[in-house]
Amino acid sequence: MPIPESDPTSREALAPRARWALASLSLAMLMPSLDTSIANAALPSLALNLEASFQQVQWIVLAYLLAVTTLIASAGRLGDLLGRRRVLLWGITLFTLASLCCGLAPGLGWLLVARALQGLGAAVMLALSMALVGDALPKARTGAAMGWLGSMSALGTTLGPALGGLILASIDWRWMFLVNVPLGLVALLLAWRCLPADRPVASASAFDVPGSVLLALSLGAYALALTLGHNRLAPLNLGLLAASAAGVVLLVRVERRATVPLFQPDLLRRPQLRSSLWLSLLVSTVIMTTQVIGPFYLSRGLGLDTLAVGLSLSLGPLVATLSGAPAGRLVDRYGARSLSRLGLLGLCSGLGLLALLPLSLGLAGYLLPLALVTASYALFQAANNSLVMLDVVPRQRGLTAGLLSLSRNVGLISGAAAMGALFAWGAQPQAGGRGGVEAVASGMHWTFGMAALLMLLALAIAGRDRLSEQAGAACRPARSD
Known part of the structure; x- marks a missing residue:
C-alpha cells in the first residue's frame, strides 16, 4: 500500500515501523469504508433475484450502517479507557470473522x-x-497522515460499488465479502506488530451502555420510518419518527447525568467541532446518495449490464486515488478551513450537474459530474478530518474520532434511507404515465437536486463560521509589542 511522502515541514522520513503502522491504519480505514458501499451495485440484482422491493434490499446496506453508527462513539470511548491498540485488534478480528460469515451466509x-x-x-x-x-x-506528520486516512475513507466509499459490480459480473456475490478475509489478516498482523503498546486507564465498567442502547433504538426507529410502507407517511411511519425524536431527547437527558457520558459536553461546546460534525453529516448523506442511486440509474435507466455498471462506477475510485495524495498536500500547504469550503463548493456544483445532465447527455452526463463530486469529496475529507483532530488532547482522541465517524455514518444512513426514499418516490412509473427510463431519470432529478440543496446548506454553515471567526478576531484587543 502506498504511503504518503515526507512532510515538507519535516526533512526526516518516517521510520520503517511508523510507515508500517500507517499502512495498518490505512487498511483499517479502507476496509470498513469499502464495505459501506460494496453491496450497492448488487442491490438491483438482489431485488430481482429475491423478488424483494427496493426498500427491503436497502437493509443489506442499512444493517451494516446501523451497527456501525450505534457503536462508533462508544468504540472511541472504549479505546480511550482500555487502550486503543488493544480494542482496534479486537475490532479487526471481529470484522474479518464477520466478513467470512457474510460470504458463507445461506440466505438473506x-x-x-x-x-x-x-x-x-x-x-x-x-x-x-x-x-x-x-x-x-x-x-509533525499528523496533519498529512490525517489527510491520507481521509483519502482512504473517500477511496473506500467510492470504490465499493465499482468493485462490487465487477465481482458480481465475474464471480459470485459472496466474494464481495470474502475479499476482506485476507486483507483483514494482513491488517491484523501489521497492527499487532507495528502499533505502539498501550495501557488501560480505566475499566470497562465506565462504558456507557444506556447511551449506546438509546442511540441504537433512536437510529433504528429512524431508518424503519423511512423504509417501511413503501415510503408513505402512514401512522406507523410517523409513530416511528416520533419515537426516534423522543429517543434523542431522552438520550440527551441521560448523557447529562452519566458519570462517563457517550458525548462529553465539553467537546460538543467547541464551535469548530460542532460545525465539522454537521458538515460531515451533510456530505456523507449526498455521497451515499450517489452510491445507492447510481447503480439503479445505470442499470435500469441506461440499460447497462452488470459489468458495464461496475466499469462505469470505477471512475469514482480512480479519481479518488489520483486526488487523495494531492489533497493531503494541499491541506498542509493552504490550510484545512479554506480547502474544506472549496470541497463543499465542488460537491454542490457536481451534484447540481448530476440533477440535470444525465437527463439529456446519458452516460457522459453522469460520469463527468461524478468525477467532480468524487474529487471534491476526497478534498473535503482530508481537510475536515485534519481540522477536527489536529488540536485534540490525547485523552480525548478516541472519543473525538468516534463523534466524527458517528456524524459520517448518520449521514450515510440518511443517504441510504431518506434519499433512497426520495428516489423511490420520484421514480414511480405510474406517476404521470411515465415509463421505466423516464421514471428513473425523474428520480435522479429530484434526488440529486435535493443533494445539491444540502450542499448549499453546508456552504452556509461554513460561511457562518467564517464570519464568526472574523468577528471574534475584530473584537480581540491588539497585543502591544
Whole structure:
C-alpha cells in the first residue's frame, strides 16, 4: 500500500515501523469504508433475484450502517479507557470473522445478521484508526497522515460499488465479502506488530451502555420510518419518527447525568467541532446518495449490464486515488478551513450537474459530474478530518474520532434511507404515465437536486463560521509589542 511522502515541514522520513503502522491504519480505514458501499451495485440484482422491493434490499446496506453508527462513539470511548491498540485488534478480528460469515451466509436473513456483526467491527476500526495517528506517528506528520486516512475513507466509499459490480459480473456475490478475509489478516498482523503498546486507564465498567442502547433504538426507529410502507407517511411511519425524536431527547437527558457520558459536553461546546460534525453529516448523506442511486440509474435507466455498471462506477475510485495524495498536500500547504469550503463548493456544483445532465447527455452526463463530486469529496475529507483532530488532547482522541465517524455514518444512513426514499418516490412509473427510463431519470432529478440543496446548506454553515471567526478576531484587543 502506498504511503504518503515526507512532510515538507519535516526533512526526516518516517521510520520503517511508523510507515508500517500507517499502512495498518490505512487498511483499517479502507476496509470498513469499502464495505459501506460494496453491496450497492448488487442491490438491483438482489431485488430481482429475491423478488424483494427496493426498500427491503436497502437493509443489506442499512444493517451494516446501523451497527456501525450505534457503536462508533462508544468504540472511541472504549479505546480511550482500555487502550486503543488493544480494542482496534479486537475490532479487526471481529470484522474479518464477520466478513467470512457474510460470504458463507445461506440466505438473506443470515446475511443481514452477519452484516450487523461486520458493522460492529467496522465501528471500532473507523473510530480508532484516526485516534491512533497521534500515538503512532510524529506530531509533525499528523496533519498529512490525517489527510491520507481521509483519502482512504473517500477511496473506500467510492470504490465499493465499482468493485462490487465487477465481482458480481465475474464471480459470485459472496466474494464481495470474502475479499476482506485476507486483507483483514494482513491488517491484523501489521497492527499487532507495528502499533505502539498501550495501557488501560480505566475499566470497562465506565462504558456507557444506556447511551449506546438509546442511540441504537433512536437510529433504528429512524431508518424503519423511512423504509417501511413503501415510503408513505402512514401512522406507523410517523409513530416511528416520533419515537426516534423522543429517543434523542431522552438520550440527551441521560448523557447529562452519566458519570462517563457517550458525548462529553465539553467537546460538543467547541464551535469548530460542532460545525465539522454537521458538515460531515451533510456530505456523507449526498455521497451515499450517489452510491445507492447510481447503480439503479445505470442499470435500469441506461440499460447497462452488470459489468458495464461496475466499469462505469470505477471512475469514482480512480479519481479518488489520483486526488487523495494531492489533497493531503494541499491541506498542509493552504490550510484545512479554506480547502474544506472549496470541497463543499465542488460537491454542490457536481451534484447540481448530476440533477440535470444525465437527463439529456446519458452516460457522459453522469460520469463527468461524478468525477467532480468524487474529487471534491476526497478534498473535503482530508481537510475536515485534519481540522477536527489536529488540536485534540490525547485523552480525548478516541472519543473525538468516534463523534466524527458517528456524524459520517448518520449521514450515510440518511443517504441510504431518506434519499433512497426520495428516489423511490420520484421514480414511480405510474406517476404521470411515465415509463421505466423516464421514471428513473425523474428520480435522479429530484434526488440529486435535493443533494445539491444540502450542499448549499453546508456552504452556509461554513460561511457562518467564517464570519464568526472574523468577528471574534475584530473584537480581540491588539497585543502591544
